[in-house]
Structures are given as structure tokens and as C-alpha cells.
Amino acid sequence: MDYLSHLNPPQREGVENLEGPTMIIAGAGSGKTRVLTYRIAHLITTKNIDPFSILSLTFTNKAAKEMRDRIERVVGTDARNLWMGTFHSVFARILRAEADKLGYPSNFTIYDTEDSKSLIRAIVREMGLDDKIYKQNVVYSRISGAKNNLVSWQNYMNNSVYVSEDEQAQKPKMGAIYKEYVQRCFRSGAMDFDDLLFNTNVLFRDHLDVLNKYQQRFKYVMIDEFQDTNISQYLITKRLSAVNQNICIVGDDAQSIYAFRGANIQNILNFEKDYPDLRVIKLEQNYRSTQNIVNAANSVILKNSAQLKKNIWTQNDDGELVHLIKSTSDNEEGRLVASSIFEDKNNKKLENKDFAILYRTNSQSRAMEEALRKSSIPYRIYGGLSFYQRKEIKDLLAYLRFTINHNDEQSFRRIINLPKRGIGASSVDKIVVSAFENDLGIWEGLQKSQRVLPNRAANAVDNFVTLIKTFKIRLGKSDAYDTAAFIAKQSGLLKELYDDKTIEGLNRYENVQELLNAIKEFVDDEQQEDKSLEAFIADVALLTDADNEDKDNNDHVNLMTIHSAKGLEFKHVFIVGMEEDLFPSQMMLNSRADLEEERRLFYVALTRAMEKVTLSYALTRYRFGRLKNCEPSRFIEEIDPAYIKVDRKFNRSEPMGALNNGGGSSVYAKNLVAQRKTERKAVPPGKKLHTPSPDFAPSDTRSLDTGMKVEHPKFGFGEVKKMDVQGANRKATIEFENFGEKTLLLTFAKLRIME
């Protein structure tokens, strides 16, 4: 095979060593994906292995897609039959096929995090517990942690460690909530993200015939980013490959950045114990980055205590030193980054897509965005709120989900009174409680709920049931698009959005149309055999925006969190917000292990770069709506000074900037605020939906002032008579043509400013 000649000896060994357990420790930029790709290609083309019997697991949709594309380029359309995807998507598929063994319907709903948390909140309330103590986030991560360690609710309640921890934390009912949560999911025919893995383990543990079937099918198992797997995932793959023993894991302990959700570096060490004749291959040559970047990154990761021994090196040129930019504010940081991109683009003949701006938290994207927009540099933000997580999209999806699975409690709660049909919260609770008391699912309970409801609500429920029944009939006869469009229309959702003429309302309407378009595309896709709505909905919960990426394969600067940059590379990388408490994050300073994870995250960020890294920090930054002083990150100092170009004035221990007189009273701070406001004033053109913020000062006449003509969705046209301040809120008194004078709190008012 000609591709073998492009590989160095350890890479080649990784490709050719196909039989038996193999562990590839792949340093950053060492050609890991290339080895995995060729390895699969090698199996198919030279060993004549049926792609259908190769299972390749990744961590993110992005990685899965990337891998599939690359393999397709080498072996052609055969690659389509590969079992390749994220853990969650692959095992969701298997669980649907085997659902009956576990007592689930094959069209079970997948609850996303939001669904899970809102179910937990409902349970906590029903149990009469204090939701200040049993916070949904805390309960959720507790349950999630247990599931990822394969601790069922039964085991949880019998486990003295868990129980005493909960008692210590004054949360003795945690086990009971876990139990109720699991049972409610089961009744709803729903699995959360963790269940997809947990239940696969149960399936393989309790149904040896099923396990055996998949063991026979998957002759070769490969796992990418193994350092990020949790115990639940590890055990699945261990079981699957127990017979053939053809398991190949690829990973890098230095890039483990998901411990917070149960990933366990121990898995790599356990692996050596579980497979005594394990072949270990180390890829240590970095092909991606310059000497300086590799050295800088190495010097950082050296500060961590636990790691496997390896020596990452490169033959590449020295390249530029790591740069450091200091700014006075988050907005200035944006401007400096934007102008730096602008210069490098000209000087080095680079394209926009050669640049990436990486940050710790999604909220940091804002300042960057603004600066790039002003400099007319095209950009694209990855991650953040997914299209599928938007409220209007989730609403329609809830209708679709409920039509498919009539017992899905969360979808039911979402749509039962949407649009308003006179079934309020108390009625909904009555329905749910009476259903479960009579040991019925939501659907049956709903139809027998008349007794417990007042007449008006009972009538409304009747109509709702009839409506869903007509959807169900349509579902059996039509394809996904036809059904979805029918539901969108008949449910009244589309009309409600259409009637909302605010800018936001228009946006929401368009988003729903876009979802319908996506379903249309799905139906028109010739490769798609099953065109039913069930097939479309099956793993919508597992989708991210990654699939829409090639729609505009334009040339743009890439903005994303460091986490979502994993596995990617760019010529120039900006790591912004290099400030103590932000990166490393405040919340990760409690233990040494946490700090080391942050350091690995920094390592990941540095090693994304091919030619140049620029670090940047700001002296002040808006956080929680307040201007805060910042200190440069300790990570900056951890880079060996030989590889970084530091401003001579840089000294971390000395507070920097003019804001050290505590509080925001200094002239400097005032200037900053003033500067910020003038900046903002320049941005929005007059005709824009006005959703002002609480800190919107009365003197700031950015977009609303007396004398202006406005439109209100309900009151129609009017003229602003008076502006006023009430506490932190701004009020406007408006004379409406048809409704007379009204005083509105601008924090909530939906006004359109007319030209």
C-alpha cells in the first residue's frame, strides 16, 4: 500500500499491528488520526475485512465526521458501512434494536441535560423537598456520576460511602431522588445521556446472547481519545472485545480534559492490567507545530505530577516565540486580536480560516465577536447554544417526540399547554400524579384524567388527546417532513410564532422553518432508507451544530472553547482571557487534580497551533455584568521563558493596571465605562428590537428616547413621552395610538423602534 510509505516506524506499526490488544499513546500532533484512518483502511483493503465488522468510537460528533470523511477519501464508499460514531450514538442505535430486552420501547426518547434537570426539579418539588438544598445541578451531577460509575440506584442506596457523603452534605434524600428519577424515566420510555451507556452495560451483562451477537459482529474495535472515556464506556468496549481481543485504543494522557464528567485517566493504566499481552506503541514525533510551540507546551505539562513517560519532539523549524498581548479591557483585547489577525493576514498571506481564537468559557466569545465584526473579519463561532437547544425548536421537537412516544413526560409537560389551551400548572400536576398513582403511563393517565380535572381543563385535555391521535395517524402514513409540517401547523405552534411580529419572533419563526427544511433534506437524502419521522428524531438529542458545518465552507476565523478545539489544528492560535480565576477557572482551584486538568487544557490549547501562538490577557473584564480587575494567569509564567516573548513589564505578583484602589471609583475605571458606552452606541442601527439591560443608564440614549416612534406587539404604535429610572430598571412612558398612555419597564418590554 502506498500510504504506508508516508509513515514513520511507530506510525506504521500502529497501522499494521492489527491483531490483539494495542495501545497507541499518541502525543499532540503526532498523526494520530492519520494512523487510525490508515489502520481502518488497511483492514478493509488489504485484510478484506467487512467494514460492517469494524467498530470505531469517538468522543464528539466532530471527530466522528472528520474520521469518516478521511477514511472515505482512502477507501471510498465502503466506508459507509463502518460502525463509526460517538459512544452515545452507536449505543443508542444498538439499544433501539434491543430495547425490548430491557423493557423499553424501541422508539424511546433521549432526554438531554435540560430535560433531565427539569424532571429532577419536578421530582424534588413533588417529594416536598427544598430545592435550595437539592439544587437541580447538584442532584443531576450526583446521579450522572453514579451512573457513569455503573452504580444503580439500588447499589447507591446500599452503598455506605454514597449514603454517608450525602448525609454529610445534608442531602439524605439523594438516593430516593435517584430512584424516583430512574423510575420516571423508565415510565416515560426515556433514557438520558448516561443511560445510553449505563443501559448498554446492563444489556451486555444480563443478555449474553445479545453480547455474543455483537462480539461476533465487531471483530475489530477502535477507540479514539481513550483518555476521555469513563468507566461505563470502558466496560462496554471491554465486554465487546473480550472474545476477539482486537481492541485498539488511541489516546494521550496529557490531553485528558473531561475528568469533570467522569473521564478516568486510570482507564489507561487499567488497560495494561486487563490485557497483559498488550502492545504499546508511542507516537512521539510532532508534525504539527514549530519547535518553539512544542517546547513551550512541553515545559507547561512538565508541571503536572502524574503522566506517562514520553518525549514529544519535532523536526520542524524553530518558528516564532509565543507572543503575549496585554490589554486594559476585554473589549480592547478583542480589538488587539482583530488587528493582529488583520496584520498577519496581509504580511504572511494567510487566510481567515488559518486563525483560531480559543477561550475558556463561551461567554468570552462576545467581545471577540464585536471586534471582528467591526474589523469586517468574517468569523464563525462553534459550540455555544446549539440550534437544537433553542426554545422554539425544542417545543416543536417535543410535539414530534410526544407523537412518537406518548409516554414521554418531559415532552408532555412542554406541550400540554402550548399554545395556551387552559391547562395550567395545577391541572398538569394532577394529571401526572394521578397517572403514576394508578400505575399508568402519561398517555393512559391523560385519557382517564377527567375525574380529577375541572370541566374546562377536562375539555381541553380531550381536544389535546384528539389532536395527538390525528398526529399519530399521520405519522403512520407519511414521511418525516409531511408529518412534521402537519404537526407544526395543526398544533398551532407555527401560527403563534407567525403572529409574533417582533424581531425575535420572526427569528423564532425562521428557526422553526429551518428545522422543517432540515427534515425535508433528510427525506430527500437518497442515502437515507428510513424516511419516517421516528428515524429523524432518533438521535436528534445527540446532534450538535457540527453537521451544518459544511453548508458554508467559507473562509472564516474560528472561535471556540478550548474543549471543542480538541483534535483540531490551526496555523495561528490566539488563547484569550489568560487570567487567574478565568483560566485556570476559579472553580478548578480546589484540588491539585483539578488544577492539573486545567493545565492539560492549556496544553491542548497550545498544541493546536502549527506556526504561532498568541496569549492574551486583559486587566479588566466584565463578569456578571460588573467590571472586574484581573490578574494574569499563572500559566503564563509556567512557560519556559526561553520560548515566550514577554513584555519586560510583565510581573504577575504585582497587581497590574490602574485599578488597584479597590472598587470601580478610579478615574481609569470611569473612563473605561465611558469608552464602553460610546462603543456600544455606535453599534446598533436604529431599527432594532430593543431589549435593554438593567445597567442601561438613563443618559444613554443609544436607541430609545423621548419623541421616538415605537411599535409594541400588543399596543401597536406609539410615541415615547417620558423616560424614567426605577431602581436598576428603566421605564418609558409611551402614548399609544389606540391604548393611550402606558408606562413600560424596558427590561421586559418588546418594542420596535420605527425609523
Place this chain on the structure above:
DNA sequence: ACGGCTATGTTTTTT
């Protein structure tokens, strides 16, 4: 039941 308004919490990352 519902809409207007206030108070409160959140911001670490992803499936």
C-alpha cells in the same frame, strides 16, 4: 389560568 413584574442565580467544559 395567566400575564406582569421582581428576585435570584449563573458561567467550566460535552454527549
Place this chain on the structure above:
DNA sequence: ACATAGCCGT
């Protein structure tokens, strides 16, 4: 800054 849960009055 922004969303949302929940209170209160209708």
C-alpha cells in the same frame, strides 16, 4: 447580562 422561577394581582 441574561434567563428564569415564582410571586402577585387580575
